[in-house]
Amino acid sequence: MANLVNPWLRERELIFEIGRTLMAELELNEVLRVILQATTDLVASKVGIVILAEPDEQLFRVVATYGVPQRILEKFRPLTQGIPYADGKEREALEEVLRYAKQIAHVTDPNLESSLGLPMYSGEAIIGSIFIFPSHRYMISQSVVRFLQSFAAWAALAVKNARLYEAVTAEKQRLNAIIQQSADGVMILDSTLNISEFNAALVRMTGVKSAEAVGKPHQNIMRWKSLRTDTDLHGALANGWPLPNATYLYVEGDLYKKCGNKLISLGVTYAPLLNERGKMTSIIANVRDLTRYREEEKLQKTFISVVSHELKTPVSIIKGYAGTLQRDDADWPQAITNEYLATIEEEADNLTDLIDNLLEASRLQSGTFKLDIHNEVALASIARNVTKKFDAQTDKHQLLVQFPPHFPEIDGDERRLVQVFNNLISNAIKYSPEGGEIVVSGEIHPEHVIVRVQDSGIGIPHHEQHRIFQQFSRLDNALSRQTEGTGLGLFLTKAIINAHNGDIWFTDNDDAPGTTFSFSLPILHPESA
Ligand code: ADP
Secondary structure: OHHHHHHHHHHHHHHHHHHHHHHHOOOOHHHHHHEEEEEEEOOOOOEEEEEEOOOOEEEEEEEEEOOOHHHHHOOOOOHHHHHHHHOOOOOHOOOOOHHHHHHHHHHHOOOOOOEEEEEEEEOOEEEEEEEEOOOOOOOOOOHHHHHHHHHHHHHHHHHHHHHHHHHHHHHHHHHHHHHHHOOOOEEEOOOOOOEEEOHHHHHHHHHOOHHHHHOOOHHHOOOOOEEEOOOHHHHHHHOOEEOEOOOEEEEEEEEOOOOOOEEEEEEEEEEEEEEOOEEEEEEEEEEEOOHHHHHHHHHHHHHHHHHHHHHHHHHHHHHHHHHHHHHOOOOOOHHHHHHHHHHHHHHHHHHHHHHHHHHHHHHHHHHOOHHHHHHHOOOHHHHHHHHHEEEEEEEEEOOOOOOOOOOOEEEHHHHHHHHHHHHHHHHHHHHOOOOOOEEEEEEOOOOEEEEEEEOOOOOOHHHHHHHOOOOOOOOOOHHHHOOOOOHHHHHHHHHHHHHHOEEEEEEEEOOOOOEEEEEEEEOHHHOOO
C-alpha cells in the first residue's frame, strides 16, 4: 500500500520521525539506525549501511546496517574492524569502503546492483557516509537525492552532537579526576554555600566521607574550633566578600577531625567564580593540611627552650666552679680542688652527652641515622661498665648487675648501645630521687636476649604512658619534681633499639613502686647470619 501514499506525505512523516529521534537524545548508533531506515525506506531499498570515521584511530567503520543479516556482515571483517584513512585521503578510503559495501549488498540480495553514497560532512571534512542500494526498479530523481542528502546532513549533525557530548563528558571526567586525585584538598560550593564536590584528599584530612559532605552546608563540615585568621568564609561574606579587587580569601585555623578528638590545622583558599553579571555562582576552595607544619613549629619552639635551658645548667656550673678555683684570695686544699675538678669533668660529660643526643636526634630527623654494626658486642660487660660509672656518682642508690653466665654476644653498634644503657640507667637514678635499688639484668632466649633496668622510683603515670617515647616529651612526674632533661633520651633509645631490630617497652613493678624498662635484641646465630 505504501506506493499509494502521497510521497510528500511520506517524506514529511520521515522528517518528523528523524526530528523526534534527534530530540530524544538517543544513543548515536540508534539515531543513525533510524535515519538509515528512513533513507532506505524512501527509495524502496532493502539494504543500507552507515560507516563513520573514528578520528582517534583514523578508521572508517560500520556503525549501523539495515537489511543485512549478521552472518553476512561478519564475513566482511575489514569493514567491521575498520578501513584506515589518512587525513585528506578520506575519499580514497571511502571508495574501498564502497567496494566492500557493494559486495555486502550483492551477497544479501543478488538483485541489488545500483548503489548510492551519501557522504556526511562536518565543515569540509568527511566524517562518514550512508550507503543505500535501491532496488533496480526504483528510479531516483534529483529531488529525492537532495532530500536524501538532507538526511545525511542530519546524520552528520547527530554525529557532531554526540561527539561534542562525548568530549564534554570526557572533559568533565578529566576535571573530576584531577579534582579527586589532587594531593591538596579541593571543595566546590554552590551559590547557596552547599558543598557540591569534596575530594579524596579532603576525606583523608577531615575524616568526613565525600557522600556525607556533598549536599551539606559548608559550615556544617568546616566547623572551626579556633581561627588563626581574622575571619572565616561566613564572616567574610557578611562583610561583602568577594570585593572586585580582593578576590581570594584565605582562612586558617584548627578543627576536630571526624571520629576522635584529634585537632588538625587547615589553611583554606576560597576563590569565587562569578558570572558575566558579577554574581557569584560557586566557590572553589583549596585546602592544605598544615598539621605537620604546626607540630614541627611547636617542636622547634620546645627544642629551643629545652636546649637552651639544658645547655645553660652545665655551663653555669662549670663556670661557677672554675671561677671559684681561680680566686686569688683563696688557697684551696687539694681535696676541695679535686672535688671541684671532678664536678667540672662530670658536667662537661653531661654537656657532651647532651650534644651527642641532639646530633643523633637531628640525624634521625634528616634520615642520615646509620648504625655502625660490629660483631660480638658484649652487652653484659657494657652493663657492668656503665653501672660502675653511675655507681660512683650516687650514694643514695644501690646498683646491681645480674647477668647469667655465657650471656650471648650480639651484632650491634657498640657506641649506640652504650648510649642506651646510659639513658636507661641515668633515668632510673634521676626518677628515683629517694634512692633505692636499681637492678640491671639480662635474660637469654632462643632467638633473642632481653635486658631490664628496674628502679624503685616515682613510676610513670598511666595517662601519660603513650607519649613516653616521643621526642621532647617530659611527663608530669619529671616536671613537677623539676628534674633536668630534654625528653630526648627515650626517643633516641627506642630509635637505636628499633634500628637493631629490637623492641623496647616498660612495665610498672609488681607490688612495688617504680618502673622496669626492658629491651630485646635478636641474637644472630652464625649459620643464619
Ligand atoms: P628526660 O629524662 O631527658 O626528660 P627521657 O626521654 O629520657 O627524657 O624521658 C622522658 C620522660 O619519661 C621523662 O621526662 C620522665 O618524665 C619519664 N621517665 C623516663 N624514665 C623514667 C623512669 N625510670 N621512671 C619514671 N619516669 C621516667
